[in-house]
Amino acid sequence: MKRIIFISILISVSLLNAFSTPSSTPFAGSFMQRANGVDAIYWNPANLANYNTKSEITILPISFKAYNNAFSIDLYNDLMVDYLTQDLKDQLLNEMNGNLNINLEFNTILFAYASNNFGLSFGTLFNTYAKIDEQYLELILNGNEYERDYMFTKKDNDVSLLAIQDITLAFGGYSLNYLLPSSMDYLPKTKYGFSFSFLSGATGQMDEFRGLFRAGDGGMNLDQNTTLHYGGGFGYKAMFGISSELIDAKPYNLSVGMTIDNILGTMKNSISCEAHEFSILAEDVYVAHLDRDFFTEQDTSYTINSFSTELPMKYALGFLLKAGNLSGSLDFAKYSKPSAFGSDLLDTSIGIEYELLDMFPLQAGYMLANDAHPSITAFGFGLRMKYWDGSIGFQLYDSVGQSSKGTAISAQMKFRF
Amino acid sequence: MKRIVFMIIIASLLIITACDIKKPVIPSWDVNFKVPLMNKNYYAGDLVDGTNFGVDDESLMFFYTEGEIQGAIVEEGDLKISANEEGTGFIPIITGNDYDIFLPLKDPDEENDVDVVTAQIRDGFLSIEFEDTDLSNNPTITIIFAELFDPNGQQFNYTFSSSQLNGTHDFSLAGYVIEQEGGEQVLDNLAINILYETDLDPNTPDDMLLTNVKISYNQPLYFYEIRGLVNNLSIYAENFFTEIEVDYPDNIENAIHLNSPEVKFDIWSQLGFDAKFTAKLKAVNTRSGEERIVELDPRIINGIDSPGDSTLTKLVFQNSIETLMEIAPDYFELVDALFTLLNPENSVGFASEGLGYFGEYIASVPFDISFTADEAIRPIELIDIAISKSNRDQIKDNAKSVSFVVKFKNEFTAGAAVNLYLANTDDKEILYGDLISNDPRVQRITFEDNFVYSGAQDEPYYAELDFSLSDDDLKLFSENETIYFGMEFFFEEGNTLMHSYDKINIVSNLDIKLRINGDGEEE
Numbered sequence: 001m002k003r004i005i006f007i008s009i010l011i012s013v014s015l016l017n018a019f020s021t022p023s024s025t026p027f028a029g030s031f032m033q034r035a036n037g038v039d040a041i042y043w044n045p046a047n048l049a050n051y052n053t054k055s056e057i058t059i060l061p062i063s064f065k066a067y068n069n070a071f072s073i074d075l076y077n078d079l080m081v082d083y084l085t086q087d088l089k090d091q092l093l094n095e096m097n098g099n100l101n102i103n104l105e106f107n108t109i110l111f112a113y114a115s116n117n118f119g120l121s122f123g124t125l126f127n128t129y130a131k132i133d134e135q136y137l138e139l140i141l142n143g144n145e146y147e148r149d150y151m152f153t154k155k156d157n158d159v160s161l162l163a164i165q166d167i168t169l170a171f172g173g174y175s176l177n178y179l180l181p182s183s184m185d186y187l188p189k190t191k192y193g194f195s196f197s198f199l200s201g202a203t204g205q206m207d208e209f210r211g212l213f214r215a216g217d218g219g220m221n222l223d224q225n226t227t228l229h230y231g232g233g234f235g236y237k238a239m240f241g242i243s244s245e246l247i248d249a250k251p252y253n254l255s256v257g258m259t260i261d262n263i264l265g266t267m268k269n270s271i272s273c274e275a276h277e278f279s280i281l282a283e284d285v286y287v288a289h290l291d292r293d294f295f296t297e298q299d300t301s302y303t304i305n306s307f308s309t310e311l312p313m314k315y316a317l318g319f320l321l322k323a324g325n326l327s328g329s330l331d332f333a334k335y336s337k338p339s340a341f342g343s344d345l346l347d348t349s350i351g352i353e354y355e356l357l358d359m360f361p362l363q364a365g366y367m368l369a370n371d372a373h374p375s376i377t378a379f380g381f382g383l384r385m386k387y388w389d390g391s392i393g394f395q396l397y398d399s400v401g402q403s404s405k406g407t408a409i410s411a412q413m414k415f416r417f
Numbered sequence: 418m419k420r421i422v423f424m425i426i427i428a429s430l431l432i433i434t435a436c437d438i439k440k441p442v443i444p445s446w447d448v449n450f451k452v453p454l455m456n457k458n459y460y461a462g463d464l465v466d467g468t469n470f471g472v473d474d475e476s477l478m479f480f481y482t483e484g485e486i487q488g489a490i491v492e493e494g495d496l497k498i499s500a501n502e503e504g505t506g507f508i509p510i511i512t513g514n515d516y517d518i519f520l521p522l523k524d525p526d527e528e529n530d531v532d533v534v535t536a537q538i539r540d541g542f543l544s545i546e547f548e549d550t551d552l553s554n555n556p557t558i559t560i561i562f563a564e565l566f567d568p569n570g571q572q573f574n575y576t577f578s579s580s581q582l583n584g585t586h587d588f589s590l591a592g593y594v595i596e597q598e599g600g601e602q603v604l605d606n607l608a609i610n611i612l613y614e615t616d617l618d619p620n621t622p623d624d625m626l627l628t629n630v631k632i633s634y635n636q637p638l639y640f641y642e643i644r645g646l647v648n649n650l651s652i653y654a655e656n657f658f659t660e661i662e663v664d665y666p667d668n669i670e671n672a673i674h675l676n677s678p679e680v681k682f683d684i685w686s687q688l689g690f691d692a693k694f695t696a697k698l699k700a701v702n703t704r705s706g707e708e709r710i711v712e713l714d715p716r717i718i719n720g721i722d723s724p725g726d727s728t729l730t731k732l733v734f735q736n737s738i739e740t741l742m743e744i745a746p747d748y749f750e751l752v753d754a755l756f757t758l759l760n761p762e763n764s765v766g767f768a769s770e771g772l773g774y775f776g777e778y779i780a781s782v783p784f785d786i787s788f789t790a791d792e793a794i795r796p797i798e799l800i801d802i803a804i805s806k807s808n809r810d811q812i813k814d815n816a817k818s819v820s821f822v823v824k825f826k827n828e829f830t831a832g833a834a835v836n837l838y839l840a841n842t843d844d845k846e847i848l849y850g851d852l853i854s855n856d857p858r859v860q861r862i863t864f865e866d867n868f869v870y871s872g873a874q875d876e877p878y879y880a881e882l883d884f885s886l887s888d889d890d891l892k893l894f895s896e897n898e899t900i901y902f903g904m905e906f907f908f909e910e911g912n913t914l915m916h917s918y919d920k921i922n923i924v925s926n927l928d929i930k931l932r933i934n935g936d937g938e939e940e
């Protein structure tokens with residue numbers, strides 16, 4: 001029953017706090033200083049009021065991304081043959097850097113509203129990734145080497161599931177200059193903002209993955225141990241952001257923003273918390289003795305105490321330079337530690353936009369690759385009017401065209417009044 | 418909203434159609450699995466196994482069998498004195514005379530009778546017969562046995578009244594005891610005192626014939642126990658056989674080298690006589706049908722000194738045992754075990770019914786193995802390999818090649834030619850047979866004349882042999898649920914003895930190349 005509850009939560013809940021929004025897709029995440037209105041609720045509350053109408057709402061913008069670290073369309077096409085030669089198998093294995101890593105993310109905002117200095121959003125994020133060791137695929141494709149130890153660890157074998165729904169209240173667009181003494185009037189015009197998110201959802205993570213396989217004169221040995229835990233619960237976090245216009249000399253405008261997200265962020269999981277342990281052990285097995293029970297298997301689930309999922313602090317810095325209808329942005333973001341939300345490696349992205357005829361924005365972005373993800377090339381286009389704004393965006397992973405190893409697609413629409 | 422969705426679809430189609438994506442197919446590919454097949458040490462000691470096999474502290478192999486000596490007891494009727502119908506003969510009882518007479522207990526013609534010093538009678542009757550009695554003076558006759566006592570310890574003393582002085586009177590002697598006060602001599606006769614009285618007493622005139630009396634025992638006297646001498650008493654033990662549960666490898670009979678086999682007997686005696694022990698030992702190799710019998714040298718079993726004791730005599734037989742055991746028997750029998758009681762120098766002993774000899778024996782046969790040339794030594798146990806249907810189907814449909822590697826690590830100080838056999842039958846005659854079976858159901862693969870050189874415990878010889886299976890051979894793996902793997906060794910000729918700790922290690926692994934079928938191969 002608890003499992004059903006858990007799954008129900010997982011599926012129905014929605015989770016999530018996007019921590020990014022579909023609008024950012026065409027810029028490959030270089031979006032901090034571009035976000036305003038409802039987008040600023042998640043990107044930088046300091047920019048909450050940076051739009052030309054009184055209020056803004058968005059309903060069900062969506063983004064979906066799926067990518068891996070090995071398969072591209074080209075490789076896929078190469079592999080869609082009647083017979084896999086050794087060269088093809090080697091080509092596939094060479095594309096893996098120790099593992100096959102698959103990431104899926106779905107992100108939507110059920111409803112968001114911004115008015116002047118206030119914003120309210122109901123968001124949902126579903127994120128999962130799984131890693132499977134390259135050696136497993138090697139065993140499937142090539143078979144085994146005699147007397148070789150195949151060691152499997154959590155580094156290359158992992159799974160994580162995160163489903164979060166958030167209700168976020170944001171306040172921003174306040175002038176920081178008013179708070180400073182007059183002696184600091186030389187500072188550029190700076191605004192600040194903050195938000196609070198109330199979270200609910202479920203998380204499942206792997207605690208341990210340890211395996212050994214060996215076939216040799218000592219027999220066939222298999223020792224595999226896996227431990228997972230999962231549960232649902234509630235949490236909270238806060239974000240603080242500032243934004244400053246360094247240059248404001250039309251047609252040029254340069255702004256910089258900085259945010260600290262996940263302040264005090266934590267998820268306290270106390271609903272249907274369970275751990276699952278699976279182990280299989282076979283020692284010194286020989287074909288000639290397979291009539292005996294040659295392995296022992298243990299599959300155990302048990303209730304665990306409530307546990308907390310810490311939301312690691314996220315630091316982000318963004319620049320935006322506008323020159324008439326053309327704009328360029330540069331963003332840096334980094335988590336304080338790895339988590340289900342991402343690695344702790346620095347993400348660096350750039351974005352450009354050209355507003356054709358003042359109403360057709362053409363957008364592109366690029367995020368540098370790191371050890372956690374491949375490079376992301378993004379583009380998008382839309383229609384931007386005073387009271388209505390809509391766009392779609394695409395991302396391609398690792399490479400563009402046939403060599404891409406994944407894609408993301410998003411669509412969003414906003415109304416202003 | 419609909420417009421947005423429409424735009425997304427259009428954009429997605431644009432992107433997707435811009436890519437050249439092949440129709441998904443599952444390709445086929447080749448995979449090579451190397452699977453451990455077996456890893457087994459064949460110790461010299463492992464070539465022989467079973468309940469009755471052991472290795473002593475000095476790694477000397479031996480097999481043994483244990484048996485019991487039972488049923489060797491004095492039976493009812495063994496301790497007896499034959500009937501003496503004549504007894505004292507008729508003795509006229511005439512007044513004026515004293516009568517101290519004797520009833521003979523020993524008949525020289527009865528060689529098997531016991532000689533009694535003391536005895537407890539189990540069964541027997543005393544007959545006292547009167548005739549020609551003169552009843553005119555109402556005589557009475559009293560008969561007293563000096564050495565005969567009833568179960569209450571009362572001396573046999575019976576007075577016959579006048580009316581009883583006719584005919585025969587039988588007295589049961591069951592429970593009576595023959596004893597002699599302070600005497601340790603064998604009783605040749607029982608002493609009898611006969612007294613008489615008449616109405617004329619005390620003035621009975623002499624020379625009056627009162628009656629004629631005869632005392633005898635018309636049936637044998639049987640004794641529970643005696644002190645005395647036994648003559649020619651032979652006590653047989655029951656034949657006792659044991660099965661020697663030793664799993665000899667095939668043909669080991671020609672390879673084992675016996676090392677002073679012996680049979681030890683522990684025999685307990687409960688009788689007060691020394692005895693001569695004779696017996697035969699019979700050994701049978703039921704596998705070959707060979708049978709041998711040896712007769713043990715007669716030995717003396719010591720008697721006990723006091724009733725109720727028992728004494729142990731240990732006997733060790735070595736002569737001829739090697740002849741008996743060299744056939745590697747699996748059946749062993751003690752035959753015609755006989756204890757013949759002795760009276761050396763007519764020493765008085767004692768014996769009781771139900772007592773006798775008991776004990777046990779153990780035949781212990783230390784041996785080494787000295788393989789002789791041209792004799793195939795085969796581990797008794799075949800290795801059976803079960804192959805599931807799915808695996809059989811995989812092999813049938815997908816196996817491109819199967820080979821296996823056999824690695825030998827030989828610590829035996831003799832080299833050997835090794836033959837390997839794979840077959841779908843565990844019938845060793847077929848598996849190892851020289852002739853190819855005409856039965857089409859029999860499938861067999863042989864790999865012969867692979868030589869492994871001699872090694873040593875501290876310097877093993879390593880050999881690695883590769884065997885490939887042909888397409889026809891693969892049918893053995895794809896058409897049978899179980900296949901059997903057998904080996905035979907032809908060791909080099911030599912006098913080298915192998916100890917139990919010497920071994921040959923055999924490791925084997927399968928090397929299977931499989932074609933994993935994709936969509937192209939599926940029907």
